[in-house]
Amino acid sequence: MLLSVTSWWHHLATFEKILWGIAIVFSAIYLLQSMLSLSGGDVDHTDGDADSYVDHDDGISYQFFTIKNMIAFFTMFGWVGIAAYSSGIGKFATILLALAGGTAVVLLMVIVLKNMSRLRHNGALQLTNAINQTGTTYLFIPAKRGGTGKVHIKVQGTLHELPAMTDDDEEIATGKLIRVKNIINDRILLVTLADHNLSYKI
Structure with missing residues (x-):
């Protein structure tokens, strides 16, 4: 098994190795972060600053550049890049698609968290x-x-x-x-x- 994995890795092009490295490393970090969050018990992960910045110009940028979002971005970047390059798409187009995929997932997270935060703000939290x-x-x-x-x-x-x-x-x-x-x-x-x-x- 180890020999087959080693052989597979050896035959990958440098560009593919970079994509796989990004995907594997950040996926592992994402899974670890998720397990730590779950082990923390009943934790509210709605990124409480979401509704705090509805009336501020820098709200979206602040929400966008967080540790969680960075991990999600590179996780999606890696897997989208692998899928695109494996399908025969060129390197430049692969990078563009990977960037688009990473950005899309972060924007989706920001939107979801903002809506969750608004619901919480309208709820019982004082x-x-x-x-x-x-x-x-x-x-x-x-x-x-x-x-x-x-x-x-x-x-x-x-x-x-x-x-x-x-x-x-x-x-x-x-x-x-x-x-x-x-x-x-x-x-x-x-x-x-x-x-x-x-x-x-x-």
């Missing part, structure tokens, strides 16, 4: 219940409200991924313990770096 609660940063939060990051925090019994800003003088790095001080515009958490003696409540 962000004020997050005040004084602790969580961890998922995407770093720029200092002095210089931008928006993301945090994982338990609100009303469910773990959510929500947008957050800070008034702290220094940025809050990914994985740091945070505490919610207030809510900005009813949609964004205002957080600060929490005391290390506090525990993160799951």
